Amino acid sequence: MKIKNFKKLAVTEDRKKLLDIVEAGLEAIDTKKVILNSIKIENEKLLIQGHSFSLKTAERIFVVGIGKCSLEAGAALEKILGKRLAGGMVLDVHEGELKKIKAYTGDHPLMSPRNIATTKKIIELLSGLTEKDLVIFVISGGGSALLCQPKNFTWAEESSVVDALIHAGANIQEMNTVRKHLSLARGGFLAKYAYPARVVSIIFSDVIGNNLEFIASGPTIKDTTTLEEARAVMKRYDIQKKCGFSPDNLIETPKESKYFEKVKNILLVSNRTALEAMSEKATQLGYISKIMTDNLSGEAYKVGENILGDLSREAAKTVLLYGGETTVKVRGKGKGGRNQEVALSALRRIGPGQVLSSVASDGKDNTDHAGAICDIISKDKADHKKMDAERYLKDNDSYEFFKKTGDFIRTGDTGSNVADIIIAINN
Numbered sequence: 378m379k380i381k382n383f384k385k386l387a388v389t390e391d392r393k394k395l396l397d398i399v400e401a402g403l404e405a406i407d408t409k410k411v412i413l414n415s416i417k418i419e420n421e422k423l424l425i426q427g428h429s430f431s432l433k434t435a436e437r438i439f440v441v442g443i444g445k446c447s448l449e450a451g452a453a454l455e456k457i458l459g460k461r462l463a464g465g466m467v468l469d470v471h472e473g474e475l476k477k478i479k480a481y482t483g484d485h486p487l488m489s490p491r492n493i494a495t496t497k498k499i500i501e502l503l504s505g506l507t508e509k510d511l512v513i514f515v516i517s518g519g520g521s522a523l524l525c526q527p528k529n530f531t532w533a534e535e536s537s538v539v540d541a542l543i544h545a546g547a548n549i550q551e552m553n554t555v556r557k558h559l560s561l562a563r564g565g566f567l568a569k570y571a572y573p574a575r576v577v578s579i580i581f582s583d584v585i586g587n588n589l590e591f592i593a594s595g596p597t598i599k600d601t602t603t604l605e606e607a608r609a610v611m612k613r614y615d616i617q618k619k620c621g622f623s624p625d626n627l628i629e630t631p632k633e634s635k636y637f638e639k640v641k642n643i644l645l646v647s648n649r650t651a652l653e654a655m656s657e658k659a660t661q662l663g664y665i666s667k668i669m670t671d672n673l674s675g676e677a678y679k680v681g682e683n684i685l686g687d688l689s690r691e692a693a694k695t696v697l698l699y700g701g702e703t704t705v706k707v708r709g710k711g712k713g714g715r716n717q718e719v720a721l722s723a724l725r726r727i728g729p730g731q732v733l734s735s736v737a738s739d740g741k742d743n744t745d746h747a748g749a750i751c752d753i754i755s756k757d758k759a760d761h762k763k764m765d766a767e768r769y770l771k772d773n774d775s776y777e778f779f780k781k782t783g784d785f786i787r788t789g790d791t792g793s794n795v796a797d798i799i800i801a802i803n804n
């Protein structure tokens with residue numbers, strides 16, 4: 378079971394059903410299961426979701442994985458490829474070992490010296506490939522921070538830029554537009570290094586809208602953003618003034634088409650995968666199920682209010698499902714994440730028979746909590762402890778709030794990453 382404190386939270390039938398639905402979504406995006414169900418070898422061909430790649434001319438096959446799904450995916454690909462696999466590398470935020478593929482652990486969401494060191498090893502591996510080689514990339518969320526390879530500035534300077542963007546509430550497209558131009562390994566650079574080898578890139582999306590070039594900052598995809606756009610984002614959030622980083626230090630990304638002619642990028646898993654599984658489970662449990670959006674965005678505290686507004690207009694026995702990624706503009710000194718903030722915001726408006734949960738699919742909502750659940754029970758516990766939800770919201774202290782009420786959701790690292798899933802139920 379993905380939700381480690383399921384039994385402790387499931388104190389009512391309404392809560393149990395909600396958690397069952399969340400569990401179905403998390404199981405549907407399980408990285409190993411997805412890889413083993415989606416990829417196979419038949420008649421000297423690599424088959425991936427309707428795509429076919431001949432292996433007859435592939436003298437060597439390498440796997441290179443970057444992001445929060447890469448360790449789990451690497452284990453599954455070792456099983457599928459067997460003796461055909463020549464080797465490879467994965468750079469993940471999780472620790473672990475693989476058989477033929479070298480596994481490295483990096484830091485996230487900010488950069489570090491070990492991120493730089495491992496990224497350099499990946500570049501060296503790719504730079505040694507030939508046109509007779511095939512490299513299978515696994516690209517997933519978290520890859521932007523992990524693929525750290527600065528030029529004319531330090532990892533600490535890059536971290537200060539990223540940290541300033543996070544605290545300013547920049548969205549993922551803005552963040553990764555800048556990140557592409559801060560590294561010699563993002564924005565198509567890995568495809569350039571792998572040239573002239575054939576490249577198949579399987580992608581796990583954690584970006585709303587599933588624009589592939591923004592997932593992990595698109596290391597195998599031709600970048601369409603410009604230096605001017607990256608500089609405009611920095612200007613919008615006053616980054617140079619906040620951390621002293623000059624926009625003149627930004628790096629241009631590879632624009633030559635030849636580096637991408639032998640690259641096939643395949644979206645394997647997205648937020649929609651989880652939402653559809655959750656919708657199916659909700660229907661099985663007797664609810665009217667509605668997937669409202671898989672492109673949810675906006676400030677977390679406003680999103681929580683808006684979802685309760687949506688829910689108030691629905692009939693009983695209705696489930697509303699949302700996927701995407703909200704933002705938190707840091708105003709206070711508390712601890713928390715966007716999912717816990719969504720739930721805390723919703724708690725102020727929650728009514729009898731209503732229950733809501735917001736969960737980070739990777740299991741880490743900027744803390745060791747994956748998210749939280751809220752209903753009248755949560756509100757009663759807070760009132761009993763004389764905890765003012767509004768005050769905790771203003772201090773961005775959702776973690777401590779749900780720690781005290783016991784309504785946090787804990788999964789641990791899931792090895793999956795498709796942004797966030799939110800469920801709201803009228804019983």
